[in-house]
Amino acid sequence: MGRYIAKRLGMMLVLLIGMTFIVFGSLHLASGDPAQMVAGASATEEDIAAVRTSLGLDQPFWVQYGRYLKRLVTVDLGMSYTTRQPISQEIAIRLPFTINLACAAIILAIVIGIPLGVLTAIKRDTFVDNLLTTTSLVGISIPNFWLGTMLMLVFSVRLGWFPSGGMTEFFWTPLGLRQVILPALALSTASIASFMRIGRSAMLEVLQSDYIRTARAKGLGKASVIFIHALKNAMIPLLTQFGTSFGALLGGAIVTEQVFVINGVGTYLVNAINTRNYPVVQSTVLVIAALFILVNLAVDLTYCVVDPRIKYE
Amino acid sequence: ASDAGMFQVVITDNFSGMDPLRTNDRASTYVNAQIYETLYFINREGDIVPLLAAELPSFSEDGKTVTIKLRDGVLFHDGTPFNAEAVKYTFELIKDPDFGSARASLTASMDTIETVDDLTLKIGLKYEDGVLTAKLAHTNSAIVSPTAQSNQDLMIDPCGTGPYKFVSSVSGSNVVLTRFDDYWGDKPAIKDVTMTVILEEATALARLETGEADFIPSLSVEALPRVQFMQGVTLANHDSAQIYYVALRPNSFVNPLMANKDFRTAIIKSLDKESYVNFVLEGHATVAKSVIGPRVFGYTEAAEAADIGFDLEGAKKLIQDNGWADEEIHFLVPTSAVYTPMGEFFQANMKAAGFNNVKMEMIDWSAWLTESKTDDRFDVTLAAWSKVTRDGTELLEPNWHSQVSARNKINNDAFDQLVYDSKTTVVAEKRVAALEKANMMLMQEAYAAPVFNNENNFAYNSVKYKNVDLTADGSFYIKEFEPVD
Amino acid sequence: MTATPMITLNKLKKTFPVPGSGRIRAVEDVSLTIYKGEKLGVVGESGCGKSTLGRVILQLYRQTSGACVYYGKTLQEVNPRYLGREVKKLPIYQRRAKQYYQKSLQVDLKARARRMRMDEVSVRANASEERRYHRYSKKADMLAFRAKELRKDASRQLREGSRTVGSLILTRDLPEVCRLYKKARLALKEAHLAYEELIRQGKLLSGGTSNDTSQAIEEQLKAHMADAAAAINEAETYKHQNISEITERCFDPAYWARLDGNQETGINLGKLTGREMRGLRRDMQVIFQDPAASLDPRESIGKAVEEPFRIHTKLGKKERKERTLALLQEVGLKPEHYDYYPHQLSGGQKQRAGIARAIALKPRFVVLDESISALDVSVQAQILQLLNTLQEQYGLTYFFITHNLGVVKHFCDRVMVMYLGGVCETAPVERLFKNPLHPYTVSLLASVPKPQVPDGEMADAPLTGEVPSALNPPSGCAFHTRCPKAMPVCASEKPLPVIAAPGHSVACHLYQADKQTETSHA
Amino acid sequence: MTSQATSIKHPGAVSAAFQKLLKNKLATVCFFVLIVLIILVAAAPLVTPYLPEDTDVTSRLAPGFWGKWSKNPADVMKVKADHPLGTDHLGRDMLSRLLYGGRTSLLVGLVSTGMGLFWGVIFGMLAGFYKRLDNIIMRFMDLLFTFPGILLAMLIVAMLGASTFNSTLAISIWSIPSFARMVRSRVLQIREEDYVMAVRSLGASDWRILFHHVFHNTLPIIIVVATMRMGSSLISISTLSYLGMGVPAPAPEWGGLIATGKNYLWQRPSLIVIPGLAVVITVICFNILGDKLRDILDPSLKD
């Protein structure tokens, strides 16, 4: 198990470093002169040259990359071109909202997805099963920015049930819950479909197991026991799906935040891309991807607890 | 957030920071106008009145020395006193090329700045400056506290003399202000203010509708039909000094033909600005025929004769005669609720006139600000001008003077001279004459085509607040607003 | 059987890694010579490594160690690149051998020192002394073991070197030898070019009759070959002279002979590059055990059988099809099968398609991996007849893997019996059936169901018990767990093959030390 | 199940699968919807007389045919027979914008799927076939996979600038890893098949084995994955356009139409509902087709 953990950690480190390289390298190639951006619109050639030297932009690529890594280690993500603020601070303010949204969405996905999956398994090959299975395909086919707008149109504009956007509190407060429900719903459709599939296959397995046969033979059919048994069965795929879904939700949150005007890292990133605020783009992408890697690491490590086989690997 | 006493302002533009000397975007101006003050102020009638100054400036015989008396008993938010030192410090900061002022030209005419006594300032000028007083009313020349400026980053931690002082902010997203109790003037009626940035106008409107927002200072035309029917919301407009124009770059590296006046004329003739204003803007603006608009110093009706105007047949003929149909025109359009449809519409216009190869490029507005100044970036672009100073020289000089403007690059000596003439005298008639000529030259030479003079549309919660209004340049002063009862 | 060897296997070994639990030893130290034109039957229980051996010979699996040398083509025809590399490496082999050996001597010294100390300690014996004694003894054993390993390493180096130059690897004048071999190689290269040119012309000019240019080339070829031979001859003069003192055995003529025996005059398949091996593939074919799996499901039979023509010849489309149809007919398929896909054929038909594909280019050596087991009896006979005819026509060599001892009896010339990856017994067919020596062979023959059982033959018990796992085969003789005649030595020591009679070798302790036992069985 | 599983093991599999597909009502509907859509989009000039950029501001924001039944008399008056889906804020015909926009969307989807497929298949085949390359290629793919959702595409657009080509490129790069993974796992299986060894024993070069045998046998899975990927590529391009990083205005694209339509959500919700429905329906059709194809071609993929 120790080796397993060490291997995972090493892998994560390699991925993180590879990622910094991709992010740094790709924006290094980007058009536009960062020195010009920093120096401002009215800067002269000399100003720009001075900025370039002071930022080390005249150094060879590897030196710059090395410095970049060094700064990253101290959680120094640089300065935003537009606000001249440390990016790490700006991200720290916004990240909680993005995570709030992603978490709410994943909870929604689990809470809706798995029971529906179990239902389809119990009603296997009936109309209900076919309908729900096909509907789950619809779930992954709707662009979430559009769904978000539609939800907003219906539930906040027409019906006025929920606020039409913004996020000021976390989802466990009453206000936060009202704020998060529409964006989380818009965001989670694809994940609901995935969790539904897991619920379905886990339940099918349970229904075919000896345990159920004996239970049936004995004449019991305690729904809750079956359900818990199914959940146990679904633990590993559930965890895996949790990892991948979380990534998908983080990615989707970038767009959903735009629709619902949530001041999260997604909005921050999109603005930065539009204003060519490269340091911000760089850091935001890095933070989102690193978060994803960390969540997957956590998932991997949880396997150790859940799946006894891994201990012996 | 439904704090009863909190006045909720929703801004639909990107907000960059709270240093008045370094920010020039609309959202920042909205915020900074509450926190900082200038020496002079242009009121709704267009008259310049003293604000932090005690009286209007007195010029010497030759007009090259100006003495300014300051108001007594003014305090900065950090408790330091406002005095001649502070003004001198601020102006020198603006002058300092290393500082990176948003509008260094505000102090361009100042040669020496001396403090005569604690409340008197003597400024030596390089030339007789007709725009000086107006410039001192510009938010970018707001007076900052020297101690605060040198000790903290005003971008995130502002400190001025204004009626409101800074409480907290979430970078780029909202700013909370509260009444400054040691304010020298009348105390504002509204105590607490939150200004929130919501870029999606639809969402902003939803907030207004649900009462989560009290005031939106600028609304796009698209929003108006919706706001009209909102309960308890008053929609108002105010004609403004803002001018939208099409800028043509005569020495573009993209298409060298831009140097040809007829080519530019053909472009301008193809633009159907009347239809644009009447239909797309649904009449919520007036068609502009002069670069210097009616609400700006330097406007004359005579200048409107120089406007080339929409002439589809003329444009077609020019294009056909010269075989310009396939000439590439690089049309750079900043993305915004106003510019995007305008760009699309004008591109369709140019196409209808026979330009088959108009390459329209959409670019974020703040990126446009920097990139449009680079050389081989565009042939034609859209731009707007709006200044607190509402002075024609202030419009022409930064945008077209060959020494100052990097964007439009007309490099026309005669024009430069006219602009120079317009600013180096305090005699109003002389200034107007020079500005008229320069204005006409811009239009005749097809360097620029005025499109429309904007109306500022704004909406507020009239159940809770009254006296809500904008100034002609579109900004507002919350200290004038009052709660109902 | 006056025979020229076709393929020799030297301590061929193949293991498969099994994730988590070590390695399966599918083929263990198989040494064997396959002669030109013979039909070698290979028998053994399921899983004993027959298929694997066949595939390793054809380099479909790369061997884990050992050598597989092919004599079906001459060196100048192939001119493999590894020769040059090997020649260049000769001094390295020599140097490394020396280093290993020197090191082993040092380790030996240390071991001896330990042992001396141990002896001192052993005189007195209280508890702590005893512990020290054990420590020394353990250490000494370890050192001795290391010395042995190092010496093995040294001789491994020499063995590798000897594959190219035989006992010349021992000479002090190795640089000179290398130079000469390099010269020979360059000549070979020229010869190879000339040979290829000849082939090309032979193909281009129908009938391949020699004209002036090709005669000139032939002459060049001869000249280059002569050059190469001369260079090698000159190198040979260094043989057994000026021997470098690498190991203690260097001056032993018996060792020289062994090293000379290692020298490969054929082509070591394991060292060929993929491209070179591809060139040889048309000579060496395989017909797979599972006909369904060995045909690409998405390729028609015609296409599959045509594939060799596409790969190795420049025949036109029409010609290819003609030949293919002829081939199909030859193996008993109908022309309409040309457009069939594998799933539309019966098992036997698929097998025939596989056979057709393998013999398409008239190979010299064919591995038949239970290729006719799936056929019905009449067709089996037909195919065997066909294989016989082909062999007579083209002098083919067969490596005939089967479970059907009857077929072996009638079809093969020689039989090899395998058990758990190793060779138990190799013998001419009549001899093996008349006089099986290895207990395993005896049981195997006894297991064949016979229509009537003659009374006297019930003495041999048929095979019983489970086949041990190839993951950790039994120590010593692999068969000892099931052997009716197992002796204590069988469990501890691996029997070496011994020549029981001309052409008959057997690996069993029964015949190891004492050859008289051989007769007892008969 | 087993009969299905074996049914893919022959060459007519794809056409046979297609026949089977048409036995499924839902799949048939989807198939024909897509066919109709492609025909409409390809024949756009015949369907509508307007070009997508033709402005007519006098009839801006006209409602579509449904306006006839509107309770609002102003809307009823605005209905124009020749704008069956109404017009946008510049008076451009929505039908033509929808159809020409569909051209862009489908084309970008197709090209990006194709490009992603091309490289994904190459990387997947190399990784699956050569153990030496496996690690390096797949680790790189893992790396690309660590950018969740559309983030990688956004990074690429941020780097290259927004344009139709760049967004196509971004989406295709983004889809390479999932193709590569799928193909690799299939190739790993195929590589161990006897027929691959048989062909090798004939002396076939690796290239021949890879492209004549391995590739052919990965085809079913490639078809399935590509069909489903078409759906996600379409979503991606419309998302990028919505964010202003995809197809630049004024060229119509479904996501871009939604983005502009959003400004008129209250006056003319159809401006956003219609292009949205177009995206959803198209993507659903691709996904359902892919799903059914998977059931038929590769039942092992079904959980």
Ligand SMILES: Nc1ncnc2c1ncn2[C@@H]1O[C@H](COP(=O)(O)OP(=O)(O)OP(=O)(O)O)[C@@H](O)[C@H]1O
């Ligand atoms: N590709 C492989 N990977 C791992 N192990 C293998 C592989 N191929 C064969 N083996 C193992 O090697 C051993 C020998 O297998 P092989 O196929 O050579 O047997 P065989 O003698 O041909 O048997 P049969 O008569 O049943 O065909 C077996 O234990 C088998 O499990």
Ligand SMILES: Nc1ncnc2c1ncn2[C@@H]1O[C@H](COP(=O)(O)OP(=O)(O)OP(=O)(O)O)[C@@H](O)[C@H]1O
């Ligand atoms: N799917 C198919 N399509 C067309 N022809 C087929 C198909 N399957 C079998 N055939 C033909 O039907 C005949 C009988 O095939 P079948 O597989 O039943 O033979 P079999 O009796 O099992 O023979 P074998 O002993 O060789 O396995 C063969 O000629 C074969 O080519």
Ligand SMILES: [Mg+2]
């Ligand atoms: Mg076998």
Ligand SMILES: [Mg+2]
């Ligand atoms: Mg059969």
